[in-house]
Structures are given as C-alpha cells and as structure tokens.
Amino acid sequence: MKKLILSLTICGSLYTPCAQATKPQEHHEIILVSPIIDFIDGFSLGVNAKTIKLMLQVRREIKKIQFGEVTKKKELKGLYLFDGEFHSVRTLAALESEYEAEFYQKETTYTKNSVNNRQVLEDLEASYNRLKKEFGVCLKQAKKDFEGKVSPFTKNARGAKDQMLILITESCTKRNRQDCLLLKWADTDENNDMQFFNEQINSFKTFDQFCTDLTHFLEDLMRSCPKAWAQFKKLMDEQHLNHAL
Numbered sequence: 001m002k003k004l005i006l007s008l009t010i011c012g013s014l015y016t017p018c019a020q021a022t023k024p025q026e027h028h029e030i031i032l033v034s035p036i037i038d039f040i041d042g043f044s045l046g047v048n049a050k051t052i053k054l055m056l057q058v059r060r061e062i063k064k065i066q067f068g069e070v071t072k073k074k075e076l077k078g079l080y081l082f083d084g085e086f087h088s089v090r091t092l093a094a095l096e097s098e099y100e101a102e103f104y105q106k107e108t109t110y111t112k113n114s115v116n117n118r119q120v121l122e123d124l125e126a127s128y129n130r131l132k133k134e135f136g137v138c139l140k141q142a143k144k145d146f147e148g149k150v151s152p153f154t155k156n157a158r159g160a161k162d163q164m165l166i167l168i169t170e171s172c173t174k175r176n177r178q179d180c181l182l183l184k185w186a187d188t189d190e191n192n193d194m195q196f197f198n199e200q201i202n203s204f205k206t207f208d209q210f211c212t213d214l215t216h217f218l219e220d221l222m223r224s225c226p227k228a229w230a231q232f233k234k235l236m237d238e239q240h241l242n243h244a245l
Helices: 009-014 036-040 049-067 089-113 118-156 161-174 181-186 193-200 204-223 226-244
Strands: 080-082 085-087
Touching (some): 036 161, 049 118, 080 118, 085 089, 089 118, 089 204, 181 204
8 A cells, every 4th residue: 555654743843742831832923802802811710820721731632633742752653543654633634635636546547448447446446445444443533532632621611602702703714714614613502512523524634624723723812811821820930839849
C-alpha cells in the first residue's frame, strides 16, 4: 500500500502545553468586543482564573488529538494507529485526501474499458472500502477522545449557550469563517450538541478544520478577557510560590 510520509514538525509551533501557562498566540490579534465581555471578564460566574485554566487544558488536549503528542525527543507522535503507523488527525486528513484522489483517478482510467478491467475495478473498490473502514475506526476513536476532552468546557458553559454563540459568531466572522461547522455546533441545543458533532464530523478533513476553529475561538476568548488572564497569572504565581516554600 502506498504510504504518505508527512512531517509533524511543522505543527510544533502550534502546540502549547498547558503547563507552560503560555498566553494565547497573538499572531492574528483577534479581540472580541461584544458587550458580553464586560459582563463575564473576571467574574466568578463568567470567565475567571479557573475558566482560563480550563480553556488552556482543553486547547492543549485538542492539539494533542489534532497534531500529536510531544515525545521525550521533542517530536510529535500521532495518537491513532493507521496502516501500522501512528497518525494525528492532521496527517490522517492528508492521507484521507491522498487515497481518495488516487482511487478516483484510477477508477476513471479503468472505467474507460470497464469490460476488460472489471476484476481490476472490483479489486480497486474492495481495497478502497477497506481503507475507508480503517479510517472510520480511527475517526470514531478520535471523536470519542475529543468528546471526553472537551466535555469539561461544554459542561462549564451550560446555561450560557446564548452568550457563547454570540462570542463564537464574532470570532468566526472576524476570521472569515461564517459558514464553519463550529458556528452551527454552537447554535445547536446544548443537550444535542455532541450528537450533532458526531453526525456532522464524517471525515478527518472536517474534523481537522473543526479543531482549528474551536482552538482559535478559545484563544480569541482568552485574549479578550484581560482581567481573567491577570487572575490566572496571579493564581499561577501564587502556586509556584507555595511550591517553592
């Protein structure tokens, strides 16, 4: 089977462990200015130090799923075994597109003489179906992992769905992602949001983009809450001081 070798190192700069407590990257400089920010930034029932910590943890876990986990050798290793190799959602998305394009290219060529190539076409389709099944197994596991890692954030946001929708809408609009699946997911009833997610995420390409849109929103929200971020930094400084005593 043809293998596609993809470098994971290009994703390294996008992966930020929560333990470093690094402020969201500001290369996009997206700031949310909805009036809602004034009502949630730094408040106990809004976005505070604990909320920032939670969002950093969720962002870290999503990036592990999307790009892989950092090894002792400072390399990224995917979490999902496909065709004897470990892959991330990002590399599986590339593989998925590669195999799909290869299949349709060969199918088009062989169908020009479908009578003589009947067996070849049957074998080609059987091989591609096996690949799709294997992709499906990996996708199911990745979505299950995602649901488990994101659930603390979604549970914390229960009851504030309307506020989150307004903020996600602003974030997606400023990033020119008005038609993204994240926005539709945010607009779904909170009791059915994961059902919607599982029904709509049917390829690694879609999953990869969803992860990107969600992490971008989390970064935009954290960057737009300076009071909460200051509280979080103070909390981290106090914890480090206590450990030093």
